[in-house]
Amino acid sequence: MVQNKNTIKHNRLDAFLTSVQKKDIPDLVLIYGESFLAKQAFKTLSSFLLGNDNNQFALETLEGGSVSMGDIIEQVSTFSLLVSKKIVTIKNAPLFQTHQKNQEFSFSPSDLDRLIDFIEKGIPENHYLILTTAQVDKRKKIYKKIADKGLIIDCSVAQGAKKADLDEQRFVLQSITDQILSKSRKSLDNKAFHALVELTGFNLDLLSQNLEKLIAYSGKAKIISFADVNAVVKRDKKDPIFNLTNAVMVKDVKNALFYLDSLFNEGFHPLQILKSFENLIRKLILVKCLTQKFYKNNKIHLKTLNFNSFKLSVLPKIIHHDKQTKIIIEDREKYLSKEDSNKKTKIVNDLFLAPNPQNSYPVFQIFQKSENFSLNELNQALIFFSDLDYRLKSTSFDAKTAIENFIIKICSKGGFERDTEKY
Known part of the structure; x- marks a missing residue:
């Protein structure tokens, strides 16, 4: 040898x-x-x-x-x-x-x-x-x-701020980008690449994840544009709680616990984190209720559906659902307030599944990830959070441990079951 x-x-x-x-x-x-x-x-x-x-x-x-x-x-x-x-x-x-x-x-x-x-x-x-x-x-x-x-x-890659170090980092980022995109026969224009690097920083795992998102989002287009990057990647850097909720949606317990610990270290209040989870669970319940209607009459497999097919076959149904929801809300508010029918009623977007249909990729993601949960475990999770919210506002206890318990349960194979145990 x-x-x-x-x-x-x-x-x-x-x-x-x-x-x-x-x-x-x-x-x-x-x-x-x-x-x-x-x-x-x-x-x-x-x-x-x-x-x-x-x-x-x-x-x-x-x-x-x-x-x-x-x-x-x-x-x-x-x-x-x-x-x-x-x-x-x-x-x-x-x-x-x-x-x-x-x-x-x-x-x-x-x-x-x-x-x-x-x-x-x-x-x-x-x-x-x-x-x-x-x-x-x-x-x-x-x-x-x-x-x-x-x-x-x-x-190893140089981590300094000298020009030579930054050039080496840039070279590695460009090489990884080219490798990943070449498999899908796509490329990234210069403006889009600069925007991606600015949002991602020198984090190769995050770069890889964002490129996979951009490949799915860009559909049949051969060149990924600045607009694509701006639509898909911007939340990763600007919304720290997004990483936590996204980890839970894919049942990644290790990263979910890591992001939870980071949020507590950064001084986030338990009620802020709790509210984010409540909003996520409520949204997933709305999604599951709608997808159950789909499965009764159609053979739609959201888990394997690509983005373009989703826009063609599912998104129109979601938009129609939101329009009907809006009509119901407006009629209800007018009846309760007895206001003039010409007066516009303020509508809360929380009940809409696609509040911005022009930016449909996040809608596609949450519909796909909803397949990781049953409607029953989501309902049980919501009951858990109602109890936890009451206790946070009325008693003193270890909120972090309680939220960790929730994450472990909902990310586990057996799914989430309500735990009546007191923390």
Whole structure:
């Protein structure tokens, strides 16, 4: 086996792999830097190494903060009966943190010595150990050993404010944008790209998510415009609670709890957060009531419906529903107030599913995500919030824990059931 002592930048990995054979790849690899780029590098490398082998049985992923060095060595050393090759990946491997007594998230000096000894003796044939971490310390013995025996893929990006640093960040953002858009044969004009970068910042995961939204929103158009970016992306940066409610709508409990913690740290009052959830649940209930009518007479599968089909087949029904709702509200208000029929009645938009039909993409999103919930669990969630609202205004208790409990329940597989337990 060729010992490749070079450190390869993430953007040179594809070229490197085309210049070597599988047998030339070291069985020890360290990938460090930006998490998004590291994930890409791992996917590219593992696909190259495994080829047509069954990835389901050939890949073993362990979390660095919760696995012992003994478990790592055992996993790498154990042969599989199902596949000839095996890749053991240690995510977020705590190789370079300063070890402290009773600290779970770093390896002790003896752990690292044990790993170095294992590397020296040699990893079993056709087995690979891939370590990923955010940062490295090139002075450390473990880094030098990996550099000597294995391959290092550098996914770091300069974080400074100097022109050279900003140029590197810009280059990475442009490269990721081109990669994602090329799969859909789309492009982004310069004004749109500048607007996207301004709204996203150097956050590659968020950039990727926003590009996927823009691909869906732009439909058959080959060029994504500034107007598309302005319509789809603006809320991600300007509405901090949007990230929380959006995570709940896709039942992403980990991110939902993270955003909730961030909001509390930023000084948001529990009633502000509670009101946002109440508005979301009420909106989802309205959506579910309408979609139930659809399913009675039509075979519409919102989960798999694309944006253009939604605009053609579903949006007209929503607009018609809103018009009928408006008429009912106006008639009711006139009857109750006994005002002159020529006087305009103030209409609250909360009961409308598409208050701005010209900007229909957010409507499309909430209709799709409503499929993650049943009408029953939404009704139970609303009852929960009514109880919680009363208690927030009348008693003293841990509101954050109560809202966390709600998030865990509504994002869980079993769905949300009303909890009568007192917090």
